Amino acid sequence: MAKKVTVKTLTKLKESGEKFSALTAYDYSTAKYIDEAGVDLILVGDSLAMVALGYENTNSIGVEEMAIFTKAVAKGASRAMVVTDMPFMSYTIDIPSALTNIGNMVKLGANAVKLEGCNDYILELIKRCTQMGVPVMGHIGFTPQSMNTIGGYLIQGKTEDAVQEIIEQAKQLEQAGAFSVVLEMVPEECGKLVTEAINIPTISCGAGRYCDAQILVCDDIFGKYSEFKPKFARKYGDMKSLILDCAKQYDQDVKTGEFPSENEIF
Numbered sequence: 001m002a003k004k005v006t007v008k009t010l011t012k013l014k015e016s017g018e019k020f021s022a023l024t025a026y027d028y029s030t031a032k033y034i035d036e037a038g039v040d041l042i043l044v045g046d047s048l049a050m051v052a053l054g055y056e057n058t059n060s061i062g063v064e065e066m067a068i069f070t071k072a073v074a075k076g077a078s079r080a081m082v083v084t085d086m087p088f089m090s091y092t093i094d095i096p097s098a099l100t101n102i103g104n105m106v107k108l109g110a111n112a113v114k115l116e117g118c119n120d121y122i123l124e125l126i127k128r129c130t131q132m133g134v135p136v137m138g139h140i141g142f143t144p145q146s147m148n149t150i151g152g153y154l155i156q157g158k159t160e161d162a163v164q165e166i167i168e169q170a171k172q173l174e175q176a177g178a179f180s181v182v183l184e185m186v187p188e189e190c191g192k193l194v195t196e197a198i199n200i201p202t203i204s205c206g207a208g209r210y211c212d213a214q215i216l217v218c219d220d221i222f223g224k225y226s227e228f229k230p231k232f233a234r235k236y237g238d239m240k241s242l243i244l245d246c247a248k249q250y251d252q253d254v255k256t257g258e259f260p261s262e263n264e265i266f
C-alpha cells in the first residue's frame with residue numbers, strides 16, 4: 001500500500017519545488033477513485049452543501065452533516081491526506097466548542113482541518129489545534145463563509161494594499177502553525193507573491209499558476225454540477241451526460257421489458 005501523505009510529505013514537496021494536487025470529495029467511492037488516481041490531498045469541502053445537498057450556499061451546512069461525509073471520505077482514502085472543512089459557526093463561537101468540534105472530525109478520520117480567515121481568534125485557535133495535534137490548513141483571499149460581509153463572490157487582492165494584507169495574513173497563519181494555506185480567487189501575481197513569502201505550501205483555488213498546489217471541486221472537474229462553473233475550474237469529463245444517458249437507457253429498458261434479461265434473474 002502506498003505511504004500516507006502527511007504534513008511532512010507536503011512540506012518536503014514545497015522545499016523541493018514539486019507541485020501537488022488536491023480535490024474535494026464527499027463520498028466513499030469517489031474518495032477511493034481520487035485516491036487511486038494519485039491525488040495527494042482530499043478536502044471534504046463545505047462546498048458539499050451546494051453540490052451534494054443542493055443548499056443555496058455553504059453556510060447552511062452543520063457539523064453533524066460534515067461528520068457523516070468526513071467518515072465516508074476517510075474510509076475511501078488510503079494514501080491521500082484527508083482534510084475536513086470546518087463549517088460556518090462551528091469554530092468561531094469560542095475556543096472550547098471549536099476544539100470539541102475539530103477533535104470530533106479527527107476522531108472520525110480527518111487528518112487535518114481547514115479554517116477560513118485570519119484574525120487574532122483564528123490565529124489563537126490554530127495554535128491550540130497544533131498543540132493538541134491537529135494540523136490546520138488556512139484559507140484566505142475570498143472566504144465563502146464571509147460572503148455576506150464581503151458582499152458576494154468577489155475577487156480579492158486587487159490593489160497593492162490588499163495584496164500586502166493577504167501576504168501578511170499568510171505569514172501570520174504560518175507563524176501560528178498552519179501547515180498550508182488555500183488562496184481563493186486572487187490575481188495570479190498575488191498568489192505568486194504569497195507563495196514566495198512563506199515556507200508552507202500555498203494551495204490555489206483560482207490563485208494562478210505559481211502556487212505550490214491546486215485544488216478544485218470534484219463535481220466541477222467531473223462535469224457533474226452544472227448550476228455554476230467558476231472561471232478557474234476546468235471540466236475534465238461530462239458526468240452529467242453520462243448519468244443522463246445511463247438513467248434514460250435504464251428507464252427505457254425497464255419499460256420495454258429489455259431489463260432484466262435472462263442473465264439478470266435467479
Ligand code: KIV
Binds near residue numbers: 024184205
Ligand atoms: O469547500 C470547498 O470546496 C473549498 C475549496 C477550497 C475547494 O473550500
